[in-house]
Structure formats: structure tokens, C-alpha cells
Amino acid sequence: MAKDGTEYDYDLFTIGAGSGGVRASRVAASHGAKVAVAEEYRVGGTCVIRGCVPKKMLVYGAHFAEDLEDAKNFGWTISNPKFEWTTLRDNVLRDVDRISGLYGETLENNGVEVFTEHAELTGPHEITLVSGKVVTARYILIATGARPHVPDCPGSEHGITSNEAFHLDALPPRILIAGGGYIANEFAGIFNEFGTHVTIINRTDTLLRHYDESVRDRLLQISTMKGIDFRFHAEFRGIERTDEGCLKVSMTGHDDIEVDCVMFATGRVPNTEGLGLDKAGVELGDKGEIVVDRFSKTSVDHIYAVGDVTGRVQLTPVAIREGHAFADTVFGDNPTAVDHQCIPAAVFSHPPIAGVGLTEGEARNTLGDVKVYQADFRPMKNVLAGRNERGLYKIICNAGNDKIVGIHMIGPEAPEIMQAAAVAVKAGLTKADFDATVAIHPTMAEELVLMR
Structure with missing residues (x-):
């Protein structure tokens, strides 16, 4: 029974x-x-069924090619x-089914x-x-996530998104992303x-715009060296299926490509349609996202929203914390x-990229000094393997107080290393704190405490 006596x-x-x-x-159930x-x-949801989890498994599978x-x-x-693609x-x-089942068991075990x-x-x-069943609730939480955006162009129905990429019958010889x-x-x-021969097209000339410029430039350099083609300042004119069953793509600024x-990977759209939010008086933002306050409350007192549907930060760990x-x-x-x-x-x-805090550009714009x-550096494993691929680590400090405000890296296992480094940045440690820490040798991570 609610405080107002309503059941x-x-x-x-x-x-x-x-x-x-x-x-x-x-x-909430654990709170009674x-x-x-x-x-x-x-x-x-997206992470388990058609996102982070199956994607990371494909990444592991892909690494064996170089290994x-x-x-x-x-x-x-x-x-x-x-x-053999179908085996992977x-x-x-199959493992997605297993994990989805565990999530269901978690709900069931908590009543x-x-x-x-x-x-x-x-x-x-x-x-x-x-x-047709109608129920009532003291509080309602919207956690419907987001879906891939599909560009509005002639023939867009011939494309796929990341959702379908996990279910392909066979690997395409040529793919445009x-x-x-x-x-x-x-x-x-x-x-x-x-x-697969990969071509990436992008509306601008910037990849991963929220990451540090030096790190994303290094990824572009390495990706090009690996044989990935890039076409910048390109937007779809149309997609046509040829008599041979291929796809002919026309775009601005570049020749047609077959x-x-x-595959469309052009952002994600909050899933707010068909939920009755307009009738309920829930305010939406310009991109269809649910507007919430710092406690995830919407414009309606008893309705809350968390995760990608709010358009704050579209990351699984953030949705979990929210x-x-x-x-x-x-x-x-x-x-x-x-x-x-x-x-x-x-x-x-x-190789992977990882980052936390301000990029160099952001730090210069906000802090000045x-x-x-x-x-x-060239990782030791790459040296012996004869692989000409270099890692890059950056530490950004506020010159006024020596506080580390950002760390950015590209190289093998960068995300694994970054998780621990992020704790230090969040805690407000200084460059001197890093300098005072003894290195673990030989590792790639030791570079974080050896920069002078």
C-alpha cells in the first residue's frame, strides 16, 4: 500500500x-x-543478446588469426x-542462450x-x-534500451546492423561498414x-571522436596497414542489388563500390516508441531520449528511466549503476x-583502445596549462613476432597541481590495463603517485609508471 493509501x-x-x-x-526486490x-x-538486453558479450567473443575468435x-x-x-565461421x-x-538463462534465473530467484x-x-x-492484462504499480521504470540507427536512403532495406551480424549464414567476401x-x-x-575485405565509410573524417586524437590516429594508421579501406566525407546516395546478387553502393564524394x-553502424536510437510515454506525460529530448534528473526520475513523479533509453551514457556498466x-x-x-x-x-x-578522463584537446580547452x-613503443611480443605494430600510451596532467586528468592508450590488452588505471584517475592521484610506484617488468602496463 502506498503512503496515500492506494493499493x-x-x-x-x-x-x-x-x-x-x-x-x-x-x-528493488532485495529491499522488499x-x-x-x-x-x-x-x-x-542488448549487452547479453546482441552486443557486448557476443561481440567480445567474436573479438577473441578474430585474435587467433594473428596469434x-x-x-x-x-x-x-x-x-x-x-x-569455420558457423562453428564460432x-x-x-549457444553461450548467449546460457547467459540469458542466468539473467532469468536471477530475477526468478529474487521473486x-x-x-x-x-x-x-x-x-x-x-x-x-x-x-490484454492490466496491472498497476506504485513506481514504473523504463529500461528499454536503444536500437541501431538505419540511414534513410534508397535501398537501405538491403543493409544489416550489428543485430544481424551475429546471425550471418556465411562471412561476406566484401563488406562495407x-x-x-x-x-x-x-x-x-x-x-x-x-x-573479409572491409571498407568503412563515414560522414566526416574523424573516427571515434570522443577518444584522444593521437590514439584514434594510431588506430587509423594500423587499420589501414592491416588492409581496411576508409572513405571519408561519404554519405549514402543509394544501395541497389545487382543481378549477380551483390550490392552496388553509391555515395557522395567517392566512386560507386560493389x-x-x-552494415550500418551509425549510432543508436532510444526505444521510446509504443510505450505510451506521450499519454503519460513523460518528456522526451530532441533525439527521442527520455529526459531524467540526476536520480533518474522523469517529468512524471512515479516514472523513472535508466540506461540507453535516457541518452546519457550508452554503456552497460553505466546502465547497471543507474x-x-x-x-x-x-x-x-x-x-x-x-x-x-x-x-x-x-x-x-x-588493437584495442581504452581511455578515461579528459583527452589532451579537452584538457587544453578546459584547464589551459x-x-x-x-x-x-613496440610491445615485446610484436618484436619477436616480427609484427610492426606500435602501442601508444598518454597521460594528461593538470600542470597546476600535477593531478592526472586523463589516460589514453592503444595496444594489446589496453582495456584490461585501463580498468586499474581508471581507479587512480577517479581517485585524483598525481603524476608523482604514479612515478613512486615500482614497475612490474617486463609488461606493457609498466609504461604507465615509467613516463618522465
């Missing part, structure tokens, strides 16, 4: 069982709330290695009721399921390692707001 079917009804929705529902979740597709080649100089003789695809999808159907807001505190963000660069690296597959903070705030009597500053992130390209330390 509801549930204390919390969550729409969307992705990372944010599952965490919020589980924690009666919780239900509606998920029209599969429990686990098998590099093994020769380490004394290994490997005769006639052969890659099916094993990945959360799950409706596997679409849900819509149809009145104050009221939700109607597609089956549209976009300059992390999804485009990650899949470009994956397909290239599997032997490929076997077109979901947890919401549950603690509303049901745990512990008002908690997520700090969206200094969030570490990575691009699982070949900065010091930049840099290590440009």
Missing part, C-alpha cells in the same frame, strides 16, 4: 529486462519491493589452419515476476500488456581478421545519484 499490484513494474532493468528489479518485469524479446601467424617465430608449427557463430549464440510480452503505459500507475564509432571499428577489425554486405542507484533511492531509503564524470571506456578494435607524457 497497487506491484511496488515496481519495470519495462525492459536488459542490464539496467534486471539490476534495478533485483535490487514486489516487482514485475515485462520483456518482449529475451532477458539480457596463429605470430606463433611461427615462437617456435610453433601450425599446418593449414582453417577458420553457433558456439557464441521478480516476468512477463514475456510488450507493455505500455495506459494510465496513471497503469500498465497494459499486449495480452557505415560509421565511425566503436561498433563500426570493432566489426571492421573482426571481419578483417576473418578474411560489395556483398552493407539501475542500482534507482532501486536504492526509491526502495532502499538511500538517495543515490550516479556520477557520470570520468567514466572509463574501451573500443575492442584490433597541461603536461602531456607519452610512451610510444
